[in-house]
Amino acid sequence: MQQELQEVYDEVLHRNHGEPEFHQAVREVLETLGPVVDKHPEYREHAILRRVVEPERQIIFRVPWVDDSGRVQVNRGFRVQFNSALGPYKGGLRFHPSVNLGIIKFLGFEQVFKNSLTGRGIGGGKGGSDFDPHGRSDGEMMRFCQSFMTELHRHIGEHTDVPAGDIGVGGREIGYMYGQYKRLTNRAEMGVLTGKGIPWGGSRARTEATGYGVVIFADRMLNTVKQSMEGQRVVVSGAGNVAIYAVAKAQELGADVVTVSDSSGYVVDEAGIDLALLQQVKEVERGRLSDYVERRPGARLVQGGRVWDVPCTVALPCATQNELDHHAAETLVKNGTVVVAEGANMPSTPDAVEVFQGAHVLFGPGKAANAGGVATSALEMAQNASREPLTFNEVASKLEGIMERIHHKCASTAEEFGSPGDYVLGANIAGFRKVADAMLEQGVV
Incomplete structure (x- = not known):
């Protein structure tokens, strides 16, 4: 790793103690960016590297709820809004006992570049809770999701941050959360969540997309x-x-x-x-x-x-x-x-x-x-905005085209920087370069 990139990584280690997954994700990207930083000295001059590894916003909150036996349970909720240079924050919610801030930051950091590769206008974020959905009843899931959304709704919106599902969060959970969001805001803002049911704004082929x-x-x-x-x-x-x-x-x-x-x-x-x-x-x-x-x-x-x-x-x-x-x-x-x-x-x-x-x-x-899932979520956002649903075959066809373009972009970028066949380097540089250029044009924010 180049000296300057090593210094950025050392700062990440210093500022983010006890977050090995986040450290790993950052190192894996920084190790490949030397050639593009050499080609674009303006990234150095405007501290793009230091800015891109620092989340724009990190939100941690308490999630109290009542289980079926009447006992009060308390979990912790997270939303890391990592980078909005390309559009509203976009990324899933994970409900799993392993969830902590470091894992959410690693997922959000990866999401920034994944979303960039899709070619859609979406930034990167991630969220979730250390709640374990395994063995929970529908009633418990509903009460938990409603409590989770009671806090989260303050920080999201179709032009701000658009969560989706991830591990432990499927159509049932998205439904409960959207219902609570609508109740709290009095807005049928379908574009605020993706992974919704087909009758109320969901996209066909979203379940299959990733x-x-x-x-x-x-x-x-x-x-x-x-x-x-x-x-x-x-x-x-x-x-x-x-x-x-x-x-x-x-x-x-x-x-x-x-x-x-x-x-x-x-x-x-x-x-x-x-x-x-x-x-x-x-x-x-x-x-x-x-x-x-x-x-x-x-x-x-x-x-x-x-x-x-x-x-x-x-x-x-x-x-x-x-x-x-x-x-x-x-x-x-x-x-x-x-x-x-x-x-x-x-x-x-x-x-x-x-x-x-x-x-x-x-x-x-x-x-x-695995960018097909979020790419199709972006298609769902577009359908919500236009009120014009697509057929399954239309979405599947668009998904195939997006994945082909991602593959081509990764392969051609790797070749451009002298490492043909290196999809890691190609994906990292292609994803980073688009975000970095947008950050340059938008000033120091």
């Missing part, structure tokens, strides 16, 4: 080596929204998907994941993968170990951050993996990325490969 997008990106990466998804053996981690629709799109393109995973372990289904059964278990019943195995002859649940031990040609990490370390990366390389595309946010550790790049495995970082 999973579809990561597979489209992986397919375009394969095209660069004269291959496609057809006939590939695919390992997917996770069993949530992103993983399910990554399975769906990969199967649609002719791939053989043999795994999914959750906190109980991973399923190996050599006959190919039964998508309908997986959706029934995870989306309808909100069950565990053990329920899938009980109803799927030939499938087996592996408890412990790593899903990455299963041989594959395409790996799609779609669960959570830092789930794929250098040992797993070495196993994937040894087993002949050709492409790794991140469906989750920063699921590969820095050491794992080094292993992939050293072995010339095509590696698609999350800020590029």
